[in-house]
Amino acid sequence: DFTTRNGKTKWVWSPVSNSKEDELMQLLQKHGIDISEFTWQSFVELYVEVHEQALSTVEVDEDELVRKVRIIKIWLEANVQSQRHVLVIKTKQQRGRTQNFRSLRTLSMRMRALQSWQEAVREALFLRLGISDQQQREALNIELMETREEVEYSVSFPGLKTVYNICEVHCEVLSPQDQQWQYIGLPAANDFTFSRQEPIANTGEFDMVITRWGWTDAAEVEHEVERRKGRKRRSADDAIVTATDSDTSRKKVVPPEPLPVSGKDELLIMRVMDGKTTDWAKARRAAEQIRSASYSTKDFYNDLVAAFPELRLYCVVREGGTPHGEGKILLPSISALTTSASRTGEDEYQRTIGALFCIFWLMRQHLDGKECFCFGLDNDWNPRSKDHFKDQELEAEYNKRNMFFEKTDWAAIESLLVGAGLLKKAGGPHDVERTLAMLVLMTIHDVMKLDILRPTVGCGEFSGYQNGEPIGDHDVALSYVLDRCPQALPSFAGLSTSMQESIKFTHCKLDYNMGWLVQAEAPPGALFKAFREVVLSGAADDEKCASNIAFYFVHWFADLAGAEAFPLQGCEKFVLKFPLHVLSSFIDSFAVVWNLGPKTETEVFEDYLVWRWNNMEQRELGPAPSGFGAVAKMRLVLMAQGNSAEIIRQFGKLKKADQLVLSQELAMSGCVNQKFKRDGFKEVGGPAILIYYSPALMQKAGKQDPGGAMVILAEIFRQARSLWPLSSKAEDCDKTVVVRIDVLKELQVLNITEPKPGINYVLTRVSSQDAQVKIVRNLDMKELDQAQRLIQFGRDDVDTSCLSPLRRPRRSANSRFSWLAWTG
Numbered sequence: 116d117f118t119t120r121n122g123k124t125k126w127v128w129s130p131v132s133n134s135k136e137d138e139l140m141q142l143l144q145k146h147g148i149d150i151s152e153f154t155w156q157s158f159v160e161l162y163v164e165v166h167e168q169a170l171s172t173v174e175v176d177e178d179e180l181v182r183k184v185r186i187i188k189i190w191l192e193a194n195v196q197s198q199r200h201v202l203v204i205k206t207k208q209q210r211g212r213t214q215n216f217r218s219l220r221t222l223s224m225r226m227r228a229l230q231s232w233q234e235a236v237r238e239a240l241f242l243r244l245g246i247s248d249q250q251q252r253e254a255l256n257i258e259l260m261e262t263r264e265e266v267e268y269s270v271s272f273p274g275l276k277t278v279y280n281i282c283e284v285h286c287e288v289l290s291p292q293d294q295q296w297q298y299i300g301l302p303a304a305n306d307f308t309f310s311r312q313e314p315i316a317n318t319g320e321f322d323m324v325i326t327r328w329g330w331t332d333a334a335e336v337e338h339e340v341e342r343r344k345g346r347k348r349r350s351a352d353d354a355i356v357t358a359t360d361s362d363t364s365r366k367k368v369v370p371p372e373p374l375p376v377s378g379k380d381e382l383l384i385m386r387v388m389d390g391k392t393t394d395w396a397k398a399r400r401a402a403e404q405i406r407s408a409s410y411s412t413k414d415f416y417n418d419l420v421a422a423f424p425e426l427r428l429y430c431v432v433r434e435g436g437t438p439h440g441e442g443k444i445l446l447p448s449i450s451a452l453t454t455s456a457s458r459t460g461e462d463e464y465q466r467t468i469g470a471l472f473c474i475f476w477l478m479r480q481h482l483d484g485k486e487c488f489c490f491g492l493d494n495d496w497n498p499r500s501k502d503h504f505k506d507q508e509l510e511a512e513y514n515k516r517n518m519f520f521e522k523t524d525w526a527a528i529e530s531l532l533v534g535a536g537l538l539k540k541a542g543g544p545h546d547v548e549r550t551l552a553m554l555v556l557m558t559i560h561d562v563m564k565l566d567i568l569r570p571t572v573g574c575g576e577f578s579g580y581q582n583g584e585p586i587g588d589h590d591v592a593l594s595y596v597l598d599r600c601p602q603a604l605p606s607f608a609g610l611s612t613s614m615q616e617s618i619k620f621t622h623c624k625l626d627y628n629m630g631w632l633v634q635a636e637a638p639p640g641a642l643f644k645a646f647r648e649v650v651l652s653g654a655a656d657d658e659k660c661a662s663n664i665a666f667y668f669v670h671w672f673a674d675l676a677g678a679e680a681f682p683l684q685g686c687e688k689f690v691l692k693f694p695l696h697v698l699s700s701f702i703d704s705f706a707v708v709w710n711l712g713p714k715t716e717t718e719v720f721e722d723y724l725v726w727r728w729n730n731m732e733q734r735e736l737g738p739a740p741s742g743f744g745a746v747a748k749m750r751l752v753l754m755a756q757g758n759s760a761e762i763i764r765q766f767g768k769l770k771k772a773d774q775l776v777l778s779q780e781l782a783m784s785g786c787v788n789q790k791f792k793r794d795g796f797k798e799v800g801g802p803a804i805l806i807y808y809s810p811a812l813m814q815k816a817g818k819q820d821p822g823g824a825m826v827i828l829a830e831i832f833r834q835a836r837s838l839w840p841l842s843s844k845a846e847d848c849d850k851t852v853v854v855r856i857d858v859l860k861e862l863q864v865l866n867i868t869e870p871k872p873g874i875n876y877v878l879t880r881v882s883s884q885d886a887q888v889k890i891v892r893n894l895d896m897k898e899l900d901q902a903q904r905l906i907q908f909g910r911d912d913v914d915t916s917c918l919s920p921l922r923r924p925r926r927s928a929n930s931r932f933s934w935l936a937w938t939g
Contacts, residue, residue, distance in 0.1 A: 135166050142173060143275070146180035152273040161272055169228040173275075182277045185226035187235040189284050190260070191244075192333060193291035195304040196863055199333035202299070205306060208325040213369055219331065232259060232282045240286070243326070244299055244309060254295065256287040292866070292874045294858060294890040302890070303861035304330035308461040310373040310432055323372050327461065366491065366683030368416065368468050370461045373432040382570045384562075384596060385603040387431065391424035393606045398422035402551035405478045406543055412487060413496035415475050416468070423555070423606050428562045429464035460565055462680040469677025470557045473686050477532060477673070478545060480525055488676075489520040491685035512691070519690045527702055531672070534665035549666075552614035555606045556621065556670055563592035570595055578626075579850075584882040588853060594623040620660070621667040624649060627708075629671040632723065633701050634810040635753035638803040639720035640785025641851040647711040668705045675701075700730060717789040724749040725793070735760055743795030744778035751777070751825065754810040755817050762813075765822035773829035780804055780832040785851040800841040801848035806831055811860035816867070823864030826908065831856065831878075831888075834904040838880050853885040854878075868908040878904050 118125050139162055143150050150158065161182075164170040171184045191202040204220045206213055224239040226232070236257060240246040251257070260283040267277050292302040300307040306329040313322050376387050401418040404410035420426060476484035486498035493499050504513035532538045536549045563569050569592040572580045577599075578591045586592040597619055602608045607615065626645035631637035649660070676686040689698055710719050728739040728749050736759055740748050748766060752759045766774065782796040785803030790796075809828055817824035835854045842848070859867055859876070870876065877891040880902040899905070 136162055139165065139173070142180065146175070148180060148272075148274045157271050170225045172228060176278075179276060182272065182275050183280065184277060185228075185230070185235075185280045185282070187224055187226050187232060187239055187282050187284065189222040189236060189239055189286055191222060191240075191286045191288070193288040193296075193301055193304070193330065195291060195302065195330065196866060200304055200330040201333045202328055203331050204326060205329045206327040208369065209322060226282070232284065233257075235282070236284050236286070242311060244328075246299070250295065254289050254293070256289055258285050259283075260285050290871065290874055292870060292890050297858070300328070300330060302858070302866070305861075306330075306462070308370075308430075310430075325370070325373065366681055367465050368682055370464050371420065371427045371430050373430045374427045376431055376567065382573070382596070382600055382603065384428070384568050384570070385600055387428065387568070388424065388603050388605065391427075391605060393424060393609050394422045395609060398551060398554070398606070399547070402547050402554060405475060405550055406482070406545055408482055411496055412472065412475060412492060416472075419468070419471060419554070419558075423558045425559050425562060425604055425606055426464065426467070428565070428568065429460045429467060431460060431565055431567060463561055463564055465680035465682055466677050467558065467561055469679065469682035469686070470673045471554065471677070472682050473673040473676040474553055474557060474669075476686075477528060478537065478550070480529060481542065485520060485525060488686050489516050489690050491687075492683045496683075516685070516690050519695065522695055524699070524702075528672075531665060531669055531702070531705070534662065535669045536662040536666065537669065548611060548614055549617070552610055552617055553666070553669065555610060555614075556618050557673060559604055559607060560593065560622070560670065560674065561589070563589035563596075568592075570599075573599070579884045581883055584884075587855065587881060587885040587887065590622070590626075590628065594626075597623060617663050617666060620663045621670060627667065629668065629704075630675070631805075632707070632720075633704055633753070634756065635724065635727075635750040636807070636810050637805045638781075638783055638785040638851055639716040639789070640803055640849065641805050641853075643708070643711055643716035643719060644786065646708055647716055650708075650711045664708070665705075672702075696730075700727065715789050716786050717784045717791060721746070721791050721793060724753070727753055731759055736763065739793070741793040744774065746791050746794045746796075747778045747781040750781050751813065754813040755821065756810065756814055758818070758821070762817075762821050766825060768822060769825060769829070773826055776829040776832050777825060780836070785849070787845050787849040798841075799848060800843055802839055802842075802850035802852050804832060804835050804839070805851050805853050806835075807853050807855045808857060808860040812856060815861055816864045820864040823868065827859070827864065827867055830906050830908060834878055834906050835886060837904055838878075838886060838902070855885065855887040858888050858890055876906055878906060 140150060140158075153161075161171075161173075165173055171182055173180060173182050175181070193200050193202075201219075202222060204216050204222075206215050208214075222239060222243055224235065224243060226235045230238075237248055237251060240251055240255075241248065246255075262280065262282050265279045265281060267279065268275070288296060288301065290296075296302070298307065306327060308325060308327050310323065310325045313324055374387065376383065397418040401415055401422065405415070473488065476488040478484065483498050490499040490503075493503060501513060501517075504510060504516075526541075529538065529541055533541055535553075536546055537553060538545050569586050569589065571585045572582050572595070574582055576582065577586070577595050578588075580586050580591070586595055596603055597607065601615070607618065610618070624645065627642070628637065631642050676689050678688040679692070681687060704723070707719060707723050710722065714722070724746065725739040728736065731752070736752075739745075744766075748763055751766060752762050755762050766777075769777075778794075779796050779798070780803075782791055782794045783801065783803035784790060785801060785805075787801075788799070790799070806828060812827065813821070813824050816827070831854060835852070839852050867876065875891045877889050878886060879889065880886045
């Protein structure tokens with residue numbers, strides 16, 4: 116015995132016994148269970164689940180000892196594009212291992228003793244998916260399907276019979292188009308990632324569990340269930356199916372552990388990255404060894420993830436508590452879905468790794484870089500050969516990859532690397548400092564796609580955003596951090612001053628988005644204004660500046676090459692998705708900007724449109740158009756990236772009101788006193804309107820219904836113009852506002868023009884610079900304010916003879932409409 120606090124507290128040692136452990140051991144032995152066949156971990160696991168967690172019972176049933184386990188199995192269903200989809204598990208990462216599930220596995224969880232199935236459903240949906248109790252009550256229809264028993268002898272507990280009592284429950288998402296479901300991949304049925312922490316028994320520690328979910332056709336799931344009926348389960352503790360540790364269909368790298376955050380700051384990234392440092396030894400090794408024959412892609416990847424802490428930002432999640440105090444869950448907030456394509460943060464991580472791999476492979480064309488770029492990697496991280504594509508269904512894929520390998524102008528790509536200063540000359544050697552700067556840029560360039568990280572302007576004005584306004588554009592958001600708080604990104608802050616300046620010049624000063632050019636997404640003012648200022652200042656003639664401009668083009672090329680979220684498959688975006696002539700056009704497009712200076716922004720953009728038109732594969736298009744609507748036709752064709760003749764035909768069939776809106780809005784320059792020479796629209800005014808992701812809409816919805824996609828764009832332009840009325844003031848003529856349609860770009864035309872009852876598309880001006888489309892359920896018209904607009908489709912009473920961007924036709928009493936609201 117002893118005392119503390121000057122004798123005030125007396126402590127004694129007492130023997131510890133656990134009668135429950137003894138009772139369980141005696142019970143097993145009494146009924147013929149040989150516990151010597153149990154591992155000590157198995158016995159501890161059985162004791163914990165019976166006596167501490169109450170997740171199973173051990174009972175005597177007709178003189179036989181039986182372990183009874185209750186399981187809730189949930190079929191979460193949503194109607195996506197008129198097809199029933201069910202939520203299934205794709206992968207699960209736990210205790211350092213990743214399982215890739217070949218078979219279809221729905222949401223399931225063990226139930227506690229005496230727990231009702233209703234309570235189990237509520238708990239499972241929250242703990243496994245983050246669906247709150249209120250959202251379950253208001254937005255799900257939950258029904259018990261059946262209760263059944265399955266009997267198995269567990270591998271973990273030899274000789275102990277286990278009876279599984281399985282409650283199957285059907286949960287239907289009532290309004291899958293509602294934006295509130297974005298964090299579980301709806302309405303586009305995208306994959307998403309959910310992270311949670313589970314307590315490790317008897318340790319006081321927690322294990323991170325990362326689950327990737329996906330939506331699949333309900334008929335496919337039902338077919339698989341029927342196929343497995345009567346088949347014995349291989350694992351008694353797996354309520355649905357078994358898993359394998361490898362999935363050869365798609366190759367991804369293992370994502371980092373989620374980075375939990377809470378709250379919302381003006382500059383949240385500063386708090387998130389506080390205390391995190393760059394491993395400069397590994398970062399420098401990646402840059403130094405990038406062209407070494409003894410340095411593999413796997414070596415490169417291992418150094419990247421160890422070196423750059425910013426990579427974890429792609430897996431940032433909001434932290435929350437569980438209803439029973441059993442640890443924590445990391446909620447996959449809407450912010451964990453990127454603004455582009457509603458991708459998950461993990462997808463953006465895979466895409467970033469893919470872009471970094473692209474740089475690595477292009478820098479070693481003299482070794483195996485071209486092979487890795489085209490064919491991807493095998494299980495040992497070596498480039499795949501023809502032998503890896505033996506299956507008949509892969510033969511066509513191999514032929515396409517091989518054609519890219521043989522036909523691509525690799526010398527032109529190497530010349531771009533030389534121009535960017537990455538290679539000192541064709542064939543090498545390379546510039547280590549410049550290569551390191553490129554690796555840092557590729558690491559950080561998309562982190563602001565996670566909207567939880569985007570800052571609010573702290574003071575003054577920044578790129579048109581006023582004090583207190585959230586920055587909606589992810590490129591502007593990163594520029595804000597690099598300019599106002601560079602120490603928030605330690606890998607950037609640790610570079611030499613000259614390399615920091617190269618990145619800031621590339622990302623901030625140029626303010627150039629190559630994707631906006633190649634798909635004709637933006638008006639010339641938004642595209643070229645900052646770039647032209649650089650040229651006119653004479654800086655572009657400077658060798659260093661010219662190198663920085665080429666540095667940007669390499670960054671853009673690699674970003675697009677890694678756009679598919681399967682980095683170990685090679686650069687599939689280019690190799691499999693892009694026709695070679697399109698890629699060649701992209702590379703040739705790099706030279707366009709050098710005409711800025713002697714020509715205006717609008718003249719350069721017009722020359723580009725005509726050049727692309729004249730180089731289209733579909734020669735039946737004829738010469739480049741002129742007259743009223745010419746610019747609209749050329750831009751719409753480039754947005755669609757295919758089926759050009761049908762785009763022009765459908766444009767001609769549009770109602771005059773829609774033709775007029777598209778012709779006028781797409782011919783706005785966003786530059787004061789600048790007009791397109793080939794176009795008949797000569798009205799001066801502004802601001803110009805950039806519909807962000809209009810090419811995605813034309814390529815997705817427009818592929819099936821190009822006319823319908825153009826009708827949607829026309830109505831969005833029409834309503835956006837009512838938010839920013841046409842003005843002749845110089846400052847307005849010299850301005851472009853951004854309208855984001857993220858939530859629409861993955862939908863088909865009828866899902867937008869004929870939404871289900873109660874589904875409303877709502878459009879709200881979020882700042883002086885931009886607006887955003889959201890999906891709102893059961894919106895009351897009285898709730899609309901001056902920053903919101905109603906979008907209507909199917910009107911037959913439009914006076915097409917006098918339509919202008921400033922005027923809206925009246926809606927007839929019988930017209931069908933939906934809502935597009937712009938909410939702040």
